[in-house]
Structures are given as structure tokens and as C-alpha cells.
Amino acid sequence: MRTTKKGIVLMLILALVTGFLFANGVSETATPAASSTTTLKWALWDISSTTYYEPLIKAYEQAHPNVKIEMLDLGSADFMTMLQTQLSGGDSSIDIVTIKDIPGYNNLVKKNLLMNLNAKIASENVDTSLYGGTTDQISVGGNLYGIPFRSDFWILYYNKALFDKAGVAYPSNDMTLAQYDALARRMTSGVGANKVYGAHYHTWRSDVQLFGILDGKHTIVDGEYSFLKPYYEMILNEQKDGICQNYATLKTSSTHYSGVFYNNSVATMNMGSWFIATLIDKIEKGEADCKDWGIVKYPHPEGTASGTTLGTITSLGVSNASKKKDAAFDFVKFVTGPAGAEIIAKTGTIPAIKNDKVISIISSKKGFPTDKASAEALKVTKTYLEMPLHEKAAEIEVVLNQVHDEIMTNNISIDAGLEKMSTQVQKILNK
Amino acid sequence: MPSRKAQIQKQLVAYSFIAPNFLGFAIFTLVPILFAFALAFLNWDGSNPITWAGLSNFKDLLDDDQFKAALRNTIVYAAGTVPLTLVCSLFLAVILNQGVRGKGFFRTVSFFPYIASLVAVAAVWNMIFNPEKGPVNMGLFKLGFEKVPGWAADKNWAMVTIILFSVWKYMGYYMIIYLAGLQGINAELYEAANLDGTNAWQRFRYVTVPQLRPTTFFVLVMLTIQCFKVYDIVYMLTQAGPGTATLVLVYDIYNKAFISWNLGSASAVAMVLFILVLAVTLLQFQGEKKMQ
Numbered sequence: 001m002r003t004t005k006k007g008i009v010l011m012l013i014l015a016l017v018t019g020f021l022f023a024n025g026v027s028e029t030a031t032p033a034a035s036s037t038t039t040l041k042w043a044l045w046d047i048s049s050t051t052y053y054e055p056l057i058k059a060y061e062q063a064h065p066n067v068k069i070e071m072l073d074l075g076s077a078d079f080m081t082m083l084q085t086q087l088s089g090g091d092s093s094i095d096i097v098t099i100k101d102i103p104g105y106n107n108l109v110k111k112n113l114l115m116n117l118n119a120k121i122a123s124e125n126v127d128t129s130l131y132g133g134t135t136d137q138i139s140v141g142g143n144l145y146g147i148p149f150r151s152d153f154w155i156l157y158y159n160k161a162l163f164d165k166a167g168v169a170y171p172s173n174d175m176t177l178a179q180y181d182a183l184a185r186r187m188t189s190g191v192g193a194n195k196v197y198g199a200h201y202h203t204w205r206s207d208v209q210l211f212g213i214l215d216g217k218h219t220i221v222d223g224e225y226s227f228l229k230p231y232y233e234m235i236l237n238e239q240k241d242g243i244c245q246n247y248a249t250l251k252t253s254s255t256h257y258s259g260v261f262y263n264n265s266v267a268t269m270n271m272g273s274w275f276i277a278t279l280i281d282k283i284e285k286g287e288a289d290c291k292d293w294g295i296v297k298y299p300h301p302e303g304t305a306s307g308t309t310l311g312t313i314t315s316l317g318v319s320n321a322s323k324k325k326d327a328a329f330d331f332v333k334f335v336t337g338p339a340g341a342e343i344i345a346k347t348g349t350i351p352a353i354k355n356d357k358v359i360s361i362i363s364s365k366k367g368f369p370t371d372k373a374s375a376e377a378l379k380v381t382k383t384y385l386e387m388p389l390h391e392k393a394a395e396i397e398v399v400l401n402q403v404h405d406e407i408m409t410n411n412i413s414i415d416a417g418l419e420k421m422s423t424q425v426q427k428i429l430n431k
Numbered sequence: 432m433p434s435r436k437a438q439i440q441k442q443l444v445a446y447s448f449i450a451p452n453f454l455g456f457a458i459f460t461l462v463p464i465l466f467a468f469a470l471a472f473l474n475w476d477g478s479n480p481i482t483w484a485g486l487s488n489f490k491d492l493l494d495d496d497q498f499k500a501a502l503r504n505t506i507v508y509a510a511g512t513v514p515l516t517l518v519c520s521l522f523l524a525v526i527l528n529q530g531v532r533g534k535g536f537f538r539t540v541s542f543f544p545y546i547a548s549l550v551a552v553a554a555v556w557n558m559i560f561n562p563e564k565g566p567v568n569m570g571l572f573k574l575g576f577e578k579v580p581g582w583a584a585d586k587n588w589a590m591v592t593i594i595l596f597s598v599w600k601y602m603g604y605y606m607i608i609y610l611a612g613l614q615g616i617n618a619e620l621y622e623a624a625n626l627d628g629t630n631a632w633q634r635f636r637y638v639t640v641p642q643l644r645p646t647t648f649f650v651l652v653m654l655t656i657q658c659f660k661v662y663d664i665v666y667m668l669t670q671a672g673p674g675t676a677t678l679v680l681v682y683d684i685y686n687k688a689f690i691s692w693n694l695g696s697a698s699a700v701a702m703v704l705f706i707l708v709l710a711v712t713l714l715q716f717q718g719e720k721k722m723q
Contacts, residue, residue: 081689081690084477084689084692085477085689087478088477088478107476107692110476110479110692111476111477111478111479111692112478112479113478246562246563248562248563248581248583248584248585248673249561249562249563249564249584251584251670251672252557252560252561252562252582252583252584253557253558253561254554254557394690394691394692395690395691397690398497398686398690398691402671402672402674402675402678403674405672405673405674406586406672406673406674406676409581409584409585409586409672409673411585411586411673411674411676412674424496427494427496431491
């Protein structure tokens with residue numbers, strides 16, 4: 001009898017101890033902070049490979065000694081899913097939220113997870129006219145839930161050494177798609193290990209589909225996609241003729257676009273401006289074979305002005321669940337404001353505020369191409385969002401990606417594919 | 432006769448032993464499963480208030496191209512993978528149960544794909560089966576095949592690629608189970624069969640196969656459930672492509688839940704999957720009973 005009692009007591013103690021252990025495992029150990037210090041948690045991705053987080057935080061903390069910014073790295077691949085799961089679960093420890101893409105932003109707004117910034121923008125005199133119209137593109141019913149701090153756009157990178165070797169003139173800042181296609185064909189040469197592809201299209205749908213929206217007549221959420229035909233034709237023909245690498249090969253081998261540019265196997269590559277900072281960094285570290293490169297404005301369809309390109313906006317917002325909204329907004333205001341823009345530009349990254357000073361900071365950064373055309377390429381005239389703000393953007397994107405995959409792997413004809421895209425997206429739109 | 436108090440105390444001790452495990456199961460498995468069942472009849476995006484949906488989540492599935500493709504592909508995948516894995520693992524087990532030289536080595540080699548990291552082996556597999564530069568297609572080309580398969584990049588071959596990969600990955604594990612089954616067969620049965628003048632095939636057909644029936648049944652049930660739940664292999668090899676050629680139910684659940692944030696619809700698909708697995712398993716149990 002005594003042993004049984006002892007057993008029960010022991011079990012209870014064990015259960016209690018286990019309980020405490022688990023409880024401690026999931027809860028954060030609270031470190032007693034000085035009562036005057038406010039700690040803000042910033043949800044972001046890729047701390048180790050992103051160069052502007054540290055200087056931004058350092059500058060802000062220097063100006064506000066009573067504020068401490070902690071970074072929370074949720075990883076790059078599934079950042080928006082991770083973030084939404086955390087915030088939906090009622091995590092109030094995150095104060096500042098980085099918004100990676102428009103479908104994700106739309107979801108966060110729909111789910112009421114972001115603070116409406118309108119009142120703060122008005123009371124703190126934030127000048128939204130500095131953002132070149134990008135704030136209008138992410139305004140939901142006249143309300144802003146995020147302020148852009150990065151605004152990347154697509155440009156054409158090219159390998160100067162390969163052009164010099166082939167004796168072909170560098171690409172220009174005003175190229176129609178037909179001229180670009182001809183140039184890519186001229187620059188293709190060699191076989192096997194010496195093969196140089198004239199163009200490179202990463203496996204993202206944006207690489208093909210978004211040429212189609214540059215004329216401003218269509219958007220990617222229209223629900224009618226026959227306008228994409230000429231662009232699919234151009235790129236599939238290039239693929240067939242060996243001008244660019246095969247989509248299926250790139251996809252099954254998970255080839256990263258940076259690798260093919262570093263190892264001199266592509267002469268030109270259409271890609272976002274986010275690659276500038278990485279490229280400079282890799283060359284400086286001696287990790288890229290391609291050392292001499294340049295950029296020009298994105299090629300455009302006939303009749304569209306040069307400098308028309310695609311853009312992606314990365315914004316900062318404040319979590320609705322945050323208990324330190326005022327302090328968090330102050331940090332957001334700093335990062336997204338002119339002072340933050342200059343710090344971001346110094347790392348070679350394109351901030352959302354693109355004034356002459358910012359452009360000159362980027363183009364005079366060590367490692368940035370010294371030719372005039374490359375500096376000029378940073379000046380865009382019109383930017384269309386890769387994915388506009390739309391209630392069903394995330395769902396539409398699933399279909400666009402799937403059919404793009406089918407067309408590019410020649411599993412469906414262009415006409416049938418675009419028809420399928422239209423039917424399926426219309427179904428989503430009419431739901 | 433122990434007193435009532437002593438009996439209760441004894442039961443309490445027993446429950447206290449079960450409690451830690453059961454609590455974990457209840458919190459992390461049972462409650463979420465029950466919640467998912469309820470969600471199938473509700474509309475929820477994870478944050479906004481939950482609203483009643485009735486059967487509309489299920490009705491929508493009837494007109495949902497993604498779901499229809501996923502259901503078809505999952506059935507094709509299971510129908511291809513289960514029998515092939517079963518036959519291959521049994522064959523391997525029978526061979527490696529004989530006095531072959533180096534059988535320890537071959538058993539390890541066969542088991543290796545099961546324990547190797549999926550991410551790494553899927554990457555290697557994709558390189559080997561690369562349609563343009565992969566050694567498999569190069570070999571086929573050298574052998575005189577003019578039209579070589581596009582493997583993971585061809586919608587007609589992508590599912591075949593996934594099935595082949597799954598068979599290769601799973602068969603080592605089920606081989607071990609079959610080996611255990613084979614070693615449990617009474618040697619006297621083979622001796623008796625020998626005395627009756629049977630050949631190797633007859634011994635396999637009339638002694639080994641019937642004696643292995645409980646093992647085969649176990650393998651069949653486990654393998655079927657595993658196949659219906661497939662996600663990781665598809666994600667690593669084809670990301671459900673080309674198009675929707677290898678989109679499976681769990682992949683569709685993920686898309687609906689975490690891309691479109693339509694948790695009600697995702698739960699409805701999960702429920703369909705649950706009913707499908709339950710029905711197939713019940714059928715298998717019934718078949719087994721009949722055979723007995």
C-alpha cells in the first residue's frame with residue numbers, strides 16, 4: 001500500500017516536472033530588461049545574406065538609445081506562409097512585419113493582421129508622394145497597411161566579357177523585344193562546356209508572362225490570357241533553337257539563375273534589381289567568374305516606352321497584435337523614409353524612395369558598373385507590379401504557375417495552355 | 432478481493448502512466464483532427480471569424496479542377512506504387528533470405544534508400560533522370576532509342592518517375608518486414624514439401640506465399656496508407672508539375688490551406704482523403720477475412 005502511494009506521489013512529481021520542462025520549452029525565457037528600454041521584434045528573412053538589416057538597425061538604435069530591435073528570421077522560401085501562420089496564431093511578440101509579396105500582403109490585410117497606417121501617416125506627416133506611386137498600388141480601399149521600403153524592378157544583366165569576345169556591341173537602354181531576341185541569337189555560341197546561351201529565363205512565370213503586361217493594356221489577373229501568345233512563342237522558339245537553356249532541365253536540376261551568370265554561361269539575363277547587390281558581393285569575394293558586367297533597361301514590346309518595366313514592392317507594416325504599435329511605427333517610418341533609403345542604397349539595394357541622391361549612391365558603389373548606360377538603367381519611367389493587388393491573387397497565381405509549367409515543358413500547346421489559363425482563372429474570379 | 436479504494440488507486444496509477452503520452456496525443460493529434468473535421472463544414476481563413484458553410488466546401492470540390500486532378504493522380508500513384516513495391520520487396524526478401532554470399536551487404540544496400548535523406552536522393556535522382564543531360568537518357572540514346580522519356584519534365588512520365596522513385600525508396604523497408612516473416616516460417620513445411628517432390632516455384636507458391644499472408648496484409652495496409660499520404664516525394668521531384676500531372680491530394684490540401692488560406696476547403700479535401708483511406712483499408716480487412 002505504501003509503495004503504491006509512493007508510486008503515485010512519484011508519478012505526480014514526475015508529471016509536474018515534465019510539465020514545467022515543457023512549459024519552459026515553449027515559452028520564452030523573459031530577460032528582465034531595463035524598464036526604459038523598448039524591444040521591438042522585426043520579422044524578416046535571410047539575415048546572413050541581406051546586407052541592409054544591420055546598418056538600418058544600428059542607425060536607428062544610435063538615434064534611439066532606448067529602443068532595441070530584435071530580428072526574427074523566418075526563412076526566405078516560405079516566409080509569407082510562416083508569417084501568416086505565426087500572426088494568425090495570435091503571436092503578439094512580432095511588432096514589425098516585412099511584407100515580401102503582394103498576394104501575401106493581400107492575405108494579411110484580409111485577415112486583419114496588419115495595422116491600418118492611415119492615421120499614423122497623417123499625424124506623423126509621412127510624405128507618400130516620395131514613393132513614385134507605389135503606395136497607391138498597395139492601398140486597399142484608400143487604406144495603407146504597409147509602406148514600401150524596397151522597390152525592385154526588372155532589368156537586363158549582361159556579361160561584358162562575352163560581348164567583347166564575340167565582338168558584338170553591348171545591349172542598349174532602348175531595346176524592343178525583337179531586337180533583344182536578335183541580340184540573344186547573335187550571342188549564342190559554342191557547344192558542350194563552352195556553350196554560351198544568348199539569353200536566360202529563370203523558371204518563374206514572371207520571366208515570360210510579364211513581358212505581356214508592359215504595354216499597359218492587360219494585367220495578369222484579367223482572366224483572359226491570349227495576349228501572352230507572342231511572348232511564349234518567342235521564348236519557346238529560343239528554347240528550341242538552343243538560345244536559352246531548357247526550362248525542364250533548369251527546373252529538374254533546380255538551377256539557380258545566379259550560378260549561370262557567375263560562370264559565364266549566359267550572355268544576357270533578365271532579372272530583378274535585387275541581384276545587383278548579390279552580384280557585387282560575390283565578385284568582391286572572388287566567388288564569381290564573371291567579373292565584368294553591365295545592366296540596361298528591360299526590353300519592351302514595340303510601341304512601349306523604354307524604361308517600362310515590372311516591379312516588386314517589399315513593404316514594412318505593423319502587426320495588429322503588437323503591444324508597441326507606436327514604437328514599431330516609428331521604426332517603420334525610419335526604414336521606409338529618406339534616411340532609411342540612403343542606408344539601403346549604400347548596400348547596392350534599390351530602396352522604394354528613388355531620388356537622384358539614392359540613384360547616385362547605388363551607381364557610385366564600388367563594384368557597380370562604371371559605364372553611363374548602367375547608371376541610366378536605374379532610371380525607370382513606368383513600373384507595373386508583377387502581381388497587382390487582387391483579392392484572389394494567391395489562388396490565381398497557383399493556376400498561372402501550373403499552366404506556365406505545362407507550356408514551358410511543351411506538355412500543352414501555347415493556344416491550349418492560354419485557353420486553359422483563361423478558363424481556370426475565370427472560374428476563380430466568378431466564385 | 433482487493434478493496435474498492437485499492438482498485439481505484441491501482442487504476443489511477445495506470446492512468447498516470449498513460450497520461451503523459453495521451454495528453455501529448457490529445458493536444459497535438461486528436462484535437463486538431465477533430466477540429467479539421469469540423470472545419471470541413473465551416474469557412475475560415477485562419478484569422479477572421481468562422482462562418483458556417485454547411486456542405487458547400489464539399490460541393491465546390493465537385494467543380495474544382497485542382498481537386499479532381501489531385502484525386503485522380505493520388506489513386507494512380509497508389510495503384511502503381513503499392514503492387515510494385517509489394518512484389519519488389521517480396522522478391523528481394525526471398526532472394527536475400529537464401530544463403531547468398533554477401534547477403535548482409537546487399538540487405539544494407541537495399542535498405543539504404545529508405546534511410547537516406549529524401550532531399551539529397553531526390554536531387555541525385557533528378558540529375559540521373561534529367562531529360563537532356565541525365566545518364567539514363569544518354570544511355571537509352573546510345574542504345575538506339577530515338578525518343579527518350581522526358582521523365583519528371585513530361586506529363587506522361589512524371590507520375591511514372593515518382594512511382595519508380597517511391598518503389599526504390601520504400602522497398603528496402605518492406606523487405607525487412609518480409610525477411611522477418613520469412614524467418615518465422617517453419618522449416619519443416621519446406622522439408623515436407625521437398626519430400627513431396629516440389630520444385631522451387633511450387634514451394635514458393637504453396638508454402639511461402641500462404642505463410643506470408645499476415646505479413647503481406649500488414650505490408651499492404653501500411654503501404655496503401657503511406658501512398659495516399661504522399662507529399663514529400665512529389666514536392667522534391669516535380670513540385671506537382673508539369674502543370675497538375677503529379678498534383679496529389681496532400682499537395683492540394685497544402686495549396687488550399689496555406690496558399691489560398693481556405694482552411695474549410697482544405698479540411699474538406701482532408702476529409703475526402705480520410706474517407707478514401709478508411710474505405711480502402713476496410714476493403715482490405717474484409718478481403719483478408721474472406722481469405723481466412
